[in-house]
Amino acid sequence: MPETAAAPDIVTCRGERFRLYLSEDEIQTRILELGERIAADYADVGVPILIGVLNGAFMFTADLMRAIPADSEVDFYKLSSYGESKVSSGQVTELKEVDAKLEGRHVIVVEDIVDTGLSMKYVIDQIQTRNPASLRAATLLRKPDAAKVEVRVDYVGFDIDNLFVIGYGMDYGQLARNLRAIYILDREAE
Template sequence: MSASFYQPDTVTCNGEQFKIFINRQQIDERISQLGEQLDKDFADKKPIFIGILNGAFIFLADIMRHVSIPCEVDFMKLSSYGDEKVSSGQVTELKHIDAKIEGRHVILVEDIIDTGLSMNYMVKRMKEENPASVSVCSLLHKKEATKFDVQIDYVGFEIPNAFVLGYGLDYAQEGRNLSQIYVIDKEND
C-alpha cells in the first residue's frame, strides 16, 4: 500500500494563491540528513525532543522517524501570530511541557523561525529549568527576517522573507495538511 499525500501544484488558501516552493522529495531528503546528524550528536544522551505546537507537529513526527537513538518527546504550545501573516510581537504560552527537563538534553523543534521572537522566548524558558543542554532544530529559517539573536543548531532550509504554507505551516489554521511547502504566488496577484 502506498501513501497518498495532499500535494497539488497550486493551492488557494484564505483567498491567496500559493505555488510549490519546496517539494516533498526535498523535504524528505533534508529530514533524513538532519536525523543522521542528530543521531551522531546525541548518541548516548537520550535527548527529549520538544515540538512547538501547532506548526511543528508534522516536522517533529518525521524527524522522530529518522532518528535511531533512544529519545523522548513532549510538546509546548505558543502563540504569536493568531490568524495573521505577521507576528503580533507578543508570545503567549498556551501549553507547557509535562516532562521534567532538569539535567536533560533538550532539542526544541520548530517549523519556522523568522523574527526569532518565539524561539528566543523558548530557549530562555527552557534554561530556567536547568537542562544539560538546549539545542534548536527548525525546518525553515528566514535569516533576513531574524531580529533576535537565537542560535539555530539544525536548519532544514534557509528561505527568503516570504509567507509560506504547508507541511504543518498554516494560514489562519488552514493548509497544515499540505505535504509540500508553498509560497504566495506573486505572479497571480
C-alpha cells in the same frame, strides 16, 4: 503502503493562490539528513528529548523523531504569535507549557519556522530555567532576513527568503497545515 498523489503545483487558501516552494521529497530528504546528524551528535551523551512548538511544528517534530535512528523522547510547548495574520504579532503567548522534567536532560527545541526568532528565544529562555544538561534548537525553515532577535539554531532544514509559507504544519489562519509540501504566495514566487 499506498502511494500518495504528488503535491499540486498551485493550491488556494483563503482565496489566495500559493505556488509549490519545497516538495515533499525535498523536505523528507533534508529531515533524514538532520536525523542522522542528531543521532551522531547524541550517540555518546544519551537520549535527547525533542520539545516541539505547537501547532506548526507537529509534523516536523514527528518526522524528525522518526528520522533519528536512535532513542528519543518528545513533549510539546504551545505558543501563539501569529493568530490569523500572515505576519508575526511580535507577542509570544504561552498556551501550554512542557510537561516533562527537563533538569539534567539533553533537550532539542523543534520549530517549524524561525523568522523573528521571538518564539524560539522564548522557549529556549524558559527551558534554560529548568537546568537541562544541554540545549539545542532545530527548525525546518529559517528566515535570516526576518530576525528581530539573534537565536542560535543548531539544525536548520532550509534557509529561505522572508516569504509567507503554508503547508507541512504551517498555516494561514489555521488552514493548509495538512499539505505535504510547502507553498509560498504566488506573487512572491516571481
